[in-house]
Amino acid sequence: MSDEKAPASESGHYMYGGGLDDGATGQTFYLETFGCQMNDHDSEKVAGVLLARGYRQVDGPEAAKVILYNTCSIREKAAQKVFSRLGELRPVDEQERKWIEEGRLELRSADPKSRATGGAGSEPQSGGVRTRRLQSAGKIIGVLGCVAQQEGEEIFERAPWVSLVCGSASYRKLPQLIAELEAGNRRVTGLDTDTDETFETEITRRDNPWRAYLTIIEGCDKACSYCVVPFTRGPERSRGSASILEEVRRLAEAGYSEVQLLGQTVNSYADPSARKMRFSELLTAVAEVNGIRRVRFTTSHPRDFGKDIVEAIEARQNICDHVHLPVQSGSTAVLRAMARTYSREEYLEKIALMKAARRPISITTDMIVGFPGETEKDFEETLTLLDEVQYDSVFAFKYSPRPNTPSLKMADAIPEEEKGRRLAILMDRQREIQRVQNEKLVGETFEVLVDGKSRRENQWSGHTSSNRVMNFTSPERELLGDYVQVKVVSAMPNSLVGEMLGR
Numbered sequence: 393m394s395d396e397k398a399p400a401s402e403s404g405h406y407m408y409g410g411g412l413d414d415g416a417t418g419q420t421f422y423l424e425t426f427g428c429q430m431n432d433h434d435s436e437k438v439a440g441v442l443l444a445r446g447y448r449q450v451d452g453p454e455a456a457k458v459i460l461y462n463t464c465s466i467r468e469k470a471a472q473k474v475f476s477r478l479g480e481l482r483p484v485d486e487q488e489r490k491w492i493e494e495g496r497l498e499l500r501s502a503d504p505k506s507r508a509t510g511g512a513g514s515e516p517q518s519g520g521v522r523t524r525r526l527q528s529a530g531k532i533i534g535v536l537g538c539v540a541q542q543e544g545e546e547i548f549e550r551a552p553w554v555s556l557v558c559g560s561a562s563y564r565k566l567p568q569l570i571a572e573l574e575a576g577n578r579r580v581t582g583l584d585t586d587t588d589e590t591f592e593t594e595i596t597r598r599d600n601p602w603r604a605y606l607t608i609i610e611g612c613d614k615a616c617s618y619c620v621v622p623f624t625r626g627p628e629r630s631r632g633s634a635s636i637l638e639e640v641r642r643l644a645e646a647g648y649s650e651v652q653l654l655g656q657t658v659n660s661y662a663d664p665s666a667r668k669m670r671f672s673e674l675l676t677a678v679a680e681v682n683g684i685r686r687v688r689f690t691t692s693h694p695r696d697f698g699k700d701i702v703e704a705i706e707a708r709q710n711i712c713d714h715v716h717l718p719v720q721s722g723s724t725a726v727l728r729a730m731a732r733t734y735s736r737e738e739y740l741e742k743i744a745l746m747k748a749a750r751r752p753i754s755i756t757t758d759m760i761v762g763f764p765g766e767t768e769k770d771f772e773e774t775l776t777l778l779d780e781v782q783y784d785s786v787f788a789f790k791y792s793p794r795p796n797t798p799s800l801k802m803a804d805a806i807p808e809e810e811k812g813r814r815l816a817i818l819m820d821r822q823r824e825i826q827r828v829q830n831e832k833l834v835g836e837t838f839e840v841l842v843d844g845k846s847r848r849e850n851q852w853s854g855h856t857s858s859n860r861v862m863n864f865t866s867p868e869r870e871l872l873g874d875y876v877q878v879k880v881v882s883a884m885p886n887s888l889v890g891e892m893l894g895r
């Protein structure tokens with residue numbers, strides 16, 4: 393699993409179309425998503441549920457009757473962010489009410505873009521009118537996702553203005569919970585994880601017009617010792633292959649050309665239906681659907697990564713040549729403490745399968761530095777793994793102790809400062825690897841799905857099959873959603889720069 397977006401493009405800002413729905417007459421909702429692609433996609437489904445009930449989506453919390461935060465708790469910082477957002481919605485107190493009446497306090501919009509400054513409080517501004525952020529009176533505030541599951545009803549204690557708390561394993565109940573709120577219930581919760589069903593809805597609001605996410609397996613059974621996901625998302629549940637394929641066909645008919653199969657451990661997929669499709673067979677079947685030009689999948693777990701997946705990629709040009717295979721550490725001792733179920737050598741065997749493939753496969757990973765007990769030698773092994781594998785991209789994190797996880801109680805915690813030092817060393821080393829790797833691609837031509845247009849003229853961006861970001865020039869007027877051939881003219885550590893050759 394990965395809870396980070398691909399590295400940001402290195403030049404300019406790119407946007408794609410697809411504004412918010414309007415025209416419906418019902419209530420309004422604002423939905424903000426934190427964390428991984430699974431959360432992004434869950435939010436698309438949550439939005440689908442609300443739109444089907446006649447709600448209209450708005451792009452800021454002040455205009456919304458219902459404010460929902462779909463949250464992430466993978467690291468402490470992510471969880472803290474949610475509580476600071478909730479703090480911004482604190483109702484106006486007696487004192488503040490008086491100030492508002494006297495014209496000494498104004499409510500300021502909680503513009504997501506200007507959040508970097510100012511806090512949730514109502515500190516007076518020198519000499520002028522005080523301002524404070526939005527408040528929650530008259531609104532329904534809901535916390536969804538991993539923080540909801542993790543903190544449960546505690547959230548009502550910490551932020552009593554919240555009225556809905558629902559973890560992802562209970563999203564099937566969401567329409568019912570929303571109905572209860574509409575009927576005037578003050579507080580509702582959905583916190584069960586003992587479900588064997590997945591969250592499927594008739595209507596999913598997809599935010600990207602070309603790439604459709606599709607969850608094929610939810611939850612996680614792997615129990616890595618540092619990770620909250622098995623608690624927040626519950627046990628593994630796979631969706632039937634026939635229903636997945638039916639949805640892919642509908643997506644293709646609706647004009648989506650790229651599908652991304654999602655799961656915390658996507659390759660642990662276990663078809664619950666009589667067909668008993670293996671993950672690699674499902675990949676191939678999805679790739680065979682008419683109109684599907686790209687199939688991606690994330691995140692793979694090394695334990696369940698076999699040759700059959702590499703063979704599927706080799707056999708089908710439209711299965712993307714990119715595998716995200718989190719390693720977490722290069723030291724077998726640390727991997728054992730993490731309960732990752734493989735050694736450094738076993739992981740390298742999986743890498744060797746990919747390196748031996750008939751077409752190059754781009755490999756990316758996640759790493760954690762400063763796990764309890766990680767010695768300087770262990771860390772050194774993580775660095776040599778970088779050299780050995782030559783990843784195309786690495787998401788690296790400082791170990792963050794999380795509630796309920798076995799590693800919380802492990803001895804030999806690494807000081808924050810030392811974690812920071814190791815992270816910086818790792819990132820420097822990897823940046824240099826990527827710089828050299830990407831340099832080698834200058835002169836090559838890639839097919840790019842164009843998904844961004846810069847404000848600067850003739851500047852476009854997109855992704856290669858290997859998921860590299862390509863910024864390129866083309867005088868064409870409309871390219872969004874097209875597949876074009878782009879020649880690399882220069883390279884940066886996190887992106888390529890190219891010129892369009894043709895379609």
Ligand code: 5AD
Pocket residue numbers: 393394395396466467618619620718720758759760789790791792793794
């Ligand atoms: N501390 C730091 N990083 C973590 N991850 C998961 N749990 C933790 C934690 N407690 C990282 C892993 C995972 C990625 C999504 O987040 O590297 O692959």
Ligand code: SF4
Pocket residue numbers: 393612613614615616619620621622656657693
């Ligand atoms: Fe967390 Fe490990 Fe499961 Fe990934 S495989 S979600 S790191 S427990």
